Amino acid sequence: MPDSKKRKYDYTLLAALFLLIITGLVILYSTSAYNGEVKFQDSFYYLKKQVFATSLGIAAMFFMANTDYHIWRHLAVLGYITAILLSVAVIFVGDEYNGSKRWLSLGPLSFQPSEFAKVAIILFLAHIVTKNVKQMGNMKTLLKVMISILPIVGLVGASNLSTAIIILGIGVVLVFVASPKYGQFLWMGTLGAGFMAIFLALESYRLERIAIWRNPEAYEKGYQTLQGLYAIGSGGLFGRGLGESVQKLGFVPEAQNDMIFSIVCEELGLFGAGFILILFLILIWRFFVIATQAQDLFGALIASGAMAHMMIQVILNIAVVTNTIPNTGITLPFISYGGTSVVFLLLEMGLVLSVSSLVK
Known part of the structure; x- marks a missing residue:
């Protein structure tokens, strides 16, 4: 392990993160109170579960x-194998919700293995790329690295295409960071586009989503997209006011999940939505700074992977809500409801903070 000098954690990152968490909890309550009252006779139902998961995540x-991130390199391969096994388990014994089989139950608790897979992939690729750094300019090595993550991409993508895209995107970013040559990525992009075309064609519902995206008015399933756009348009510059959304009252189904940004726009307007986006930009900026100042390549790749994860997921969610791309069912980090997501996101933040605590 390289010699290192201890330093304080990145407090700018921590401040933006906690501000985002608090904002997310307030917005989640405002968005989910109606659904909680109707379904569970408890307007705090979703908030209580999210606070519990957030508390676990902050502890993690x-x-x-406070743990040296180099330790996790020894467990990176085991973590990746575990992610594959959990993804296989989802296919055979997973729980189905809203037509998607993405959850595993452990007694009274349930979680999404795909969220664990994102963290596992970051550590696994950081380890593999660091191990083969001298050969990263070789196209053969690049392909080997990308092929190594295809099993988890295929397994996760069978039930959760959006998460598979995020995992693939993380892989591309980490390989790009470590590669001295950029021309090779044109070939990788072509191969990736071909892979996505085949993957979309394997299931008719994925092609249907493209058709709905192009003309949501013509399909019954385009209802959610249209209602989300109505919410965004009705918010204006300053919004209707916190808690005053009309679209969350059953018009936008499961508003506390992947469509929550449309309710943010309706209640807080362009300025409120812009404030949240600024917080995400601060996080992404700090990830970049930490990556450039990391004491070694392994640490730089961990921070770069977290940056790629956050950036891709935020862009995909907002693109879906604004109907820029077809609906993929991706959540907005720290804002949308989801216990598994927030726990593993915070665990990932801990990894980045561990990297930031060491300087070259």
Whole structure:
């Protein structure tokens, strides 16, 4: 392990993160109170579960932040194999919700293995790329690295295409960071486009989503997209006011999930939505700074992977809500409801904080 000098954690990152978490909890309550009252006779139902998951995630974050990140390199391959096994388990014994089989149950608790897979992929690729850094300019090595993650991409993509795209995107970014040559990525992009075309064609519902995206008015399933756009348009510059959304009252189904940004726009307007986007930009900026200042390539790749994860997921969610791309069912980090997501996102933040605690 390289000699290192201890330094304080990145407090700009921590401040933006906690501000985002608090904002997310307030917005989640405002968005989910109606659904909670109707379905569970408890307007705080979703908020209580999210607060519990967030508390677990913060504890995991500080544990990871105070643990030398080099330790996880020894467990990176095991973590990747575990992610594959959990993804296989989802296919055979997973729980189905809203037509998607993405959850595994452990007694009273359930979680999405795909969220664990994102963290596992970052550590696995950081380890593999660091191990083969001298050969990263070779196209053969690049292909080997990308092929190594295709099993998890295929398994996750069978039930969750959006997460598979995020995992693939993380892989491309990490390989790009470590590669001295950029021309090779044109070939990789072509191969990736071909892979996506085949993957979309394997299931008719994925092609149907493209048709709905192009003309949502013509399809019954385009209802959610249209209602989300109505919510965005009715918010104006300053919004209707916190808690005053009309679209969350059953017009936008499951508004607390992947369509929550449309309710943000309706209640807080362009300025409120812009404030949240600024917080995400600060996180992404700090990830970049930490990556450039990391004491070694392994740490730089961890921070770069977290940056890619956050950037891709935020862009995909907002693109879906604004109907820029077909609906993929991706959540907005720290804002949308989802216990598994927030726990593993915070665990990932802990890894980045651990990297930031060491300087060259």
